[in-house]
Amino acid sequence: MDRVGRLASQKAVVIFSKSSCCMCHAIKRLFYDQGVSPAIYELDEDARGKEMEWALVRLGCNPSVPAVFIGGKFVGSANTVMTLQLNGSLKKLLKDAGAIWL
Structure with missing residues (x-):
């Protein structure tokens, strides 16, 4: 759990x-x-991937x-990310996190 939290805070956007x-693939492309x-x-390419997956x-990711x-x-x-994209709030989250500047 600590490792996931540490990795998740190292960049504006982190995808497991x-x-x-x-x-x-679709979410990364988005x-x-x-x-x-x-x-x-990529959890299937990480020696501790199973541990991070659990x-x-x-955390509630299912x-x-x-x-x-x-x-x-x-x-x-x-589902959540696509909903945020469709209702227009994803861009604000990205701006607030410093992932985009537009």
């Missing part, structure tokens, strides 16, 4: 992902298309990936 997950360069941690589940943190705070998974 799995390289084979199509929703993870951020890239907005000019955001998120820190991405920590994400304990499914465990993609798990998105903005400004060090847990935002949610794909």
Whole structure:
């Protein structure tokens, strides 16, 4: 749990992902298309990935990936991020976190 928190606070946008997950790919693309360069941690490629995955589940991320943190705070998974994008509030979160300047 400590490691997830530490990694999540190291950059404006942090995504915990799995390289084979199509929703993870879609969420990463959403951020890239907005000019955001998120820190991405592929849990299936990390020796402590399972441990981090359980920590994400304990935080309330179900499914465990993609798990998105903005400004060090847990935002949610794909459904939450897409809802924020559709209602227009994702851009404000990104601006407030310093991930974008527009």
